[in-house]
Amino acid sequence: MVGPTDDLDLIGRRTAQRACVVRALIDHGGFVGARALHGILESQGARVGLNTVYRTLAALVGAGRADVVRDRGGERLFRHRPFPEHQHYLLCRVCGLSTPVDSEAVESWAERVAEASGFAEVEHTVELTGLCPRCRSHPTY
Amino acid sequence: MVGPTDDLDLIGRRTAQRACVVRALIDHGGFVGARALHGILESQGARVGLNTVYRTLAALVGAGRADVVRDRGGERLFRHRPFPEHQHYLLCRVCGLSTPVDSEAVESWAERVAEASGFAEVEHTVELTGLCPRCRSHPTY
DNA sequence: CTAGTAGTGACAATCATTTCCATCTACGGT
């Protein structure tokens, strides 16, 4: 396990704003959009520009310290990734709660398909979404 | 195999515009964006509003006659689906060429993960992208 | 401490998609 400090080292200069963004992303735990994260920071009294939130998240993704998925509306949702390994998640469509899933089977499947295809530089995106037990009971307040 | 006629029956009234959109989508063969499809129609002299292109594609998706993926920029790409079965594709990031892939392994994997998770209404998106043999050789003209 | 460069943020721009709404038309009665 690593902390926010390690993330900051990977993405350039250490600024108060980036520290806030990384801190908030880690605290949130699940997948969260840039605008929502910016809202959280505002409610904490942290003065960080939305643009900086976007840039910091992009930097984290580039450094392999965050994962990205697209929600139904096409918005990008980010989640901090404490470990360097490639991950896939099952996430709740309502609250963003996410749990890593064992993706051994898909990884090997994707590799097999890629080889048989004649295509080069094959990449894959795999996303599972559903309703978590908690949101499942709630009558969508 | 079914033709454009069958598609039109599924999505409401038969209008010249919808016929054009469905025809163009089928002729294109691979995945294509709404705007690009609209451009194709324009170059054919077909007077169809972009709005109608979007609506027709949405209707096809709703009727299960088209598949959707997101490209890297977040744009939605559509492909006509002649058969009713759920499909996954390997598609070229450059030209949009797509080939259905056998996804038996992922389907069962997704089902297994869903059951073990406690989540309800679990859905999945699986996309493979790469460079097709043709685009692979071309030096990105 | 200072220079120099990377980072910041208010604002404008972009881009795909949706919403509005006035107008049109396909089509099931008659």
Place this chain on the structure above:
DNA sequence: ACCGTAGATGGAAATGATTGTCACTACTAG
């Protein structure tokens, strides 16, 4: 064939996420 009308069209404006611009700020190497 003729209506009436719900459904369809399309131009323009709105939306919403993301990126570009650029003057200003503040890390940090030396």
